[in-house]
Amino acid sequence: xxxxxxxxxxxxxxxxTIFEDIxxxxxxGARIGLVGRNxxxxxxxxxxxxAVETPDTGEIHWKKGTKIxxxxxxxDYHSQLTTKAVLKTAFKELLQIEEKMKILELEMSKExxxxxxxxLIKDYGDIQDQFSLQGGYEIESNIxxxxxxxxxxxxxxxxxxxxxxxxKTKVGLGLSLLKNPDLLLLDEPTNHLDLMAVxxxxxxxKDYRGSVIVVSHDRYFxxxxxxxxxxxxxxxxxxxxxxxxxxxxxxxxxILREFQAYEEQxxxxxxxxxxxxxxxxxxxxxxxxxEGLHKRARNMERALERMKKLDRPVINRxxxxxxxxxxxxxxxxxxxxxxxxKQFGERVLFNHVNMHITYQQRVAIIGENxxxxxxxxKMILNQIQADEGEIRVGSNVKIGYLSQxxxxxxxxxxxxxxxRNEVSVTEGxxxxxxxxxxxxxxxxxxxxxxxxxxxxxxxRLAQLMYQDINLLILDEPTNHLDxxxxxxxxxxxxxxxxTILAVSHDRYFxNKxxxxxxxxDSKEVHCFEGNYTxxxxxxxxxxxxxxxxxxxxxxxxxxxEKTNDEVNLEKELEIVEAKISELDQLLLGIQDLERxxxxxxxxxxxxxxxxxxxxxxx
Numbered sequence: 301x302x303x304x305x306x307x308x309x310x311x312x313x314x315x316x317t318i319f320e321d322i323x324x325x326x327x328x329g330a331r332i333g334l335v336g337r338n339x340x341x342x343x344x345x346x347x348x349x350x351a352v353e354t355p356d357t358g359e360i361h362w363k364k365g366t367k368i369x370x371x372x373x374x375x376d377y378h379s380q381l382t383t384k385a386v387l388k389t390a391f392k393e394l395l396q397i398e399e400k401m402k403i404l405e406l407e408m409s410k411e412x413x414x415x416x417x418x419x420l421i422k423d424y425g426d427i428q429d430q431f432s433l434q435g436g437y438e439i440e441s442n443i444x445x446x447x448x449x450x451x452x453x454x455x456x457x458x459x460x461x462x463x464x465x466x467x468k469t470k471v472g473l474g475l476s477l478l479k480n481p482d483l484l485l486l487d488e489p490t491n492h493l494d495l496m497a498v499x500x501x502x503x504x505x506k507d508y509r510g511s512v513i514v515v516s517h518d519r520y521f522x523x524x525x526x527x528x529x530x531x532x533x534x535x536x537x538x539x540x541x542x543x544x545x546x547x548x549x550x551x552x553x554x555i556l557r558e559f560q561a562y563e564e565q566x567x568x569x570x571x572x573x574x575x576x577x578x579x580x581x582x583x584x585x586x587x588x589x590x591e592g593l594h595k596r597a598r599n600m601e602r603a604l605e606r607m608k609k610l611d612r613p614v615i616n617r618x619x620x621x622x623x624x625x626x627x628x629x630x631x632x633x634x635x636x637x638x639x640x641x642k643q644f645g646e647r648v649l650f651n652h653v654n655m656h657i658t659y660q661q662r663v664a665i666i667g668e669n670x671x672x673x674x675x676x677x678k679m680i681l682n683q684i685q686a687d688e689g690e691i692r693v694g695s696n697v698k699i700g701y702l703s704q705x706x707x708x709x710x711x712x713x714x715x716x717x718x719x720r721n722e723v724s725v726t727e728g729x730x731x732x733x734x735x736x737x738x739x740x741x742x743x744x745x746x747x748x749x750x751x752x753x754x755x756x757x758x759x760r761l762a763q764l765m766y767q768d769i770n771l772l773i774l775d776e777p778t779n780h781l782d783x784x785x786x787x788x789x790x791x792x793x794x795x796x797x798x799t800i801l802a803v804s805h806d807r808y809f810x811n812k813x814x815x816x817x818x819x820x821d822s823k824e825v826h827c828f829e830g831n832y833t834x835x836x837x838x839x840x841x842x843x844x845x846x847x848x849x850x851x852x853x854x855x856x857x858x859x860x861e862k863t864n865d866e867v868n869l870e871k872e873l874e875i876v877e878a879k880i881s882e883l884d885q886l887l888l889g890i891q892d893l894e895r896x897x898x899x900x901x902x903x904x905x906x907x908x909x910x911x912x913x914x915x916x917x918x
Contacts, residue, residue: 303328303366303483303511304349309358311344318344319535321358328363328482331505332513333522333544336532338754338782342515345532346370346485349513362483369481371472383463383471384456387443390478394436401427409904446474449500450493451668466492477504484508487515491779494669495805495832517783519544520807534614558613565610576600630770631695632659634799635680640689642675649675653689653825655818662800662813666832667820673803674704676820677773680801700769704776706756707748715751715759716744723766737762753780761789770798778806807832869913876910 305325311318318341326332334342347353348360350370362368388395404424408417435442447453450470455463463471469492476484484505490498502524505512513530516522522529522544529540529547540547576597583593633656640653649672657663665673678684679691681701693699707718716730725733734744737758751759757780764772772793778786790812793800804810810817810832817828817835826842828835883903 301328301363302326302361303330303363304361306348306355306360307358309348309355309360311341311348311353311355313344317535319532319537322532322535322537323358324530324537324539326483326511326513328511329509330511330513330528331526332511332528332530333526333547334513334515334530334532335522335544335547335783337784338752340532341535342532343487345537346487346513346515349483350485366483367479367481368483368485369476369479370485371469371476371487381460382456383452383458383460384443386460386471387447387452387475387478388439390475390480391436391439394431394434394439397427397431397434398436401431442478446477449504450474450497451670454670470497473501480510482510484510484512486512488517489514490516490518490521490805492669493805494671495666495807496668498805498807517778517781517786518806518808519783519786555613558610562610562612565607569604569607569609572600572604576604628696628698628768628770629797630659630697630799633692633694634659634661634697634771635694635801636690636692637676637680638690638692640679640686640691642672642679642684642687648823650820650823650825655825655827657799657801657816660797660799661816663816663818664802664804664810664814664832665818665820666803666805666810666835671820673820674775677701677775677801677803681773697771698767698769699771699773700764700767702757702760702764702772702774702777704779706753706760707751713748714745715739715748718748719744719759719763722763725766733766734759734762754782754785757781758785772796772798772800772802774800774802774804776804777802778804778809869916873910873913876906876913880906880910 302325305323307323308321309323310320322345334345336342344353348355350368351360351362352370401424404420404427408420408424431437447456450473452470452474455467455471460468460471473486473489473493476486489501493501498518498521502521505514505525512525514522514525527541527543529542529544531538531540531547531551540550542550579593579597579600583590583597586593635655635657637653637655641651642649642653653676655676665676667673675684679686680693681699713721715734716727719734720727720730723730723733731744739755739759739762748756748759757777777789781789786806786809790809793813800813802814814831815829817830817832819826819828819835819839821839821843826839828838830838880903883899883906
C-alpha cells in the first residue's frame with residue numbers, strides 16, 4: 301500500500317524554482333535514499349513530505365492516520381529537563397496510562413470490599429491490557445537500546461538545555477527513533493555519530509517496521525539501509541529500484557545511453573538540414589523554379605520543427621578542483637607519541653598512548669565520541685598539553701589543519717578576505733582560485749558567517765591547497781560535503797605526496813585512503829596495519845578475548861571478596877523475590893475480592909522487606 305505520493309509538485313523561493321512537476325510514490329516499508337548535490341532541494345522536499353511546508357502547485361498525499369517523524373530543528377524543552385526525561389517524552393501517552401494505573405493501585409489499596417473495588421479492578425485490568433499491548437513494559441528497554449546504540453549514556457543526567465548543538469542533534473535523533481513513526485525522515489543522521497553509532501543505526505533501520513527516507517552523503521550507510529534511490533537533479537526527480545552502488549552504475553549507463561541518443565539525433569538533424577538546403581538550391585536552379593522540390597523542403601522543415609529535441613546530457617558537471625602538492629618534504633619521523641597520558645578533572649581520557657607516524661603514511665584515528673580523538677590532534681598541534689609522556693613533531697614538518705569548527709570567529713569577513721588572510725595573492729588571482737572551489741563571481745564577497753558547513757569546508761580546502769604543507773591533519777573532513785565533493789577530495793588526497801593524519805567516521809573514506817588505524821577504546825589506543833574493515837575485524841576479536849577474560853577472572857575475585865553476611869543477604873533477597881513472583885502469579889487467577897485484597901497486602905509487605913534487605917546489602 302502507498303504511504304506517501306507526490307503528483308506534479310512544484311516549489312519556488314523568491315522566484316527561484318527548486319523543482320517543477322515532480323511525481324513519485326512510496327510504499328509502506330520502503331527504504332529510500334534521497335540523493336543530490338548540495339542545494340538541489342533535498343531539504344525542501346523533506347519539508348513538503350513532512351507537511352512543514354506546502355507545494356506551490358501539485359499535491360502530496362499520505363495514507364490516512366500516518367505518523368511522520370522529522371527532526372526539523374532542535375526542540376526547546378523545559379530548562380531543567382534532563383536528557384533522559386526528554387527521551388521519555390517519546391512515550392507521553394503511555395506514561396499517562398501508567399500514571400492512571402498508579403492512581404487505581406492506590407485506590408484499590410484503600411478499598412476492602414464492595415462494588416467500587418470490583419469496578420476499580422476491572423478498570424485497572426482494562427488499562428493494564430492497553431498499557432501492555434502498546435509496549436508500556438518495554439519503555440525502559442527501548443530507551444536503553446537507543447541510548448547504548450547512539451552512545452548517549454554520558455548525556456542522560458545532563459540538563460538538555462546545556463548540551464552542545466551536536467549533542468542535542470544526537471538526542472533529537474534518538475527521540476525520533478523512540479517515537480516509532482510510520483514514516484521516518486532522516487536528514488544527514490550520521491553527521492554527529494561515531495563509527496559504532498553509525499553501524500548501529502544502519503542495523504536499526506534495516507529492522508525498522510515503518511517506512512524510511514534518508515538524506516545522507518555516507519555511501520556505505522546508504523548501501524546498508526536503502527533499496528531505492530530518489531535522485532533529485534536539475535529540478536527533476538528520477539527513481540532507481542536499487543541500492544546506492546547500483547544507482548551509481550545505472551546512472552552512468554543511463555547518461556551514456558542518453559548521450560548516444562543525443563549524438564544520433566544531432567547527426568540526423570544535421571543530415572536533414574543539409575538535405576533541406578540541397579532541395580532549396582536544386583529548386584531555385586530550375587527554370588522555372590521547381591515547386592515540387594520547394595514543397596519537399598518545406599515538409600522536411602516542418603518535420604524538423606515537430607521533432608522532440610533531446611537535451612545534451614551533462615556528463616562533466618562543475619566539480620571542486622582540489623589538488624594539494626607538498627613541495628618541501630619533511631624528515632622521516634613526522635609525529636611521535638611516547639607513553640602519553642591525559643585527563644580532564646577526575647576523568648582519565650587515555651593512558652600509555654604510543655604512536656609513530658612516518659613520512660607519506662596515511663593514518664586515521666577512530667573511536668567513540670568523547671574517547672579523545674580530537675584531543676590527540678590538538679596535542680600534536682600544541683593546542684593542549686599532555687599530562688605525562690612525550691609528543692614530538694619531526695624536523696621540517698609543515699602542518700595544514702582542517703578542524704571541525706571552521707571559521708567560527710570570522711563573522712564579518714568575506715570569503716575572499718578570509719582566503720587572502722592565509723594565501724598571499726592578488727584579488728584577481730584569489731577569485732580565479734576560489735572559482736575552482738565553486739565560489740563564482742560576486743559570491744566571493746559573501747560573508748563567511750552566512751556559509752553552510754559544506755561551503756566553509758570548501759573554503760578551508762582552498763586555503764590548504766595554496767600553502768606549502770607536508771602534513772595534513774584532518775578532523776572529520778568529509779562532514780557537510782556532498783558525495784561528488786567527497787570523491788574529488790579522495791582523489792586529491794590519494795595523489796598527495798605528503799603525510800596525512802585524519803579523524804573520520806566515514807567508512808568509505810577510511811577504507812579508500814588509510815592503511816594504518818589507531819583505535820581508541822577503553823582509555824587505550826590500539827594500532828592496526830590495514831584499512832578500517834581490517835581493523836574492525838581485529839578489534840572485534842580483541843574485545844571478545846577481553847570479555848572472556850572478564851567473565852573468568854572477576855567472577856573468581858568477587859566470590860573471594862564476599863563476606864558471609866553478604867552471601868546470606870543475597871540468599872534472603874532471592875527468597876523474597878521468589879515469593880513476590882509467586883504472589884503475582886496467584887493474583888492473575890483469583891476472582892474473589894477479599895482474597896485479592898489479602899494478597900495485595902502481603903505483596904506490599906514483601907516488597908518493603910525486599911527494599912530493607914537491598915539497603916543492607918548496598
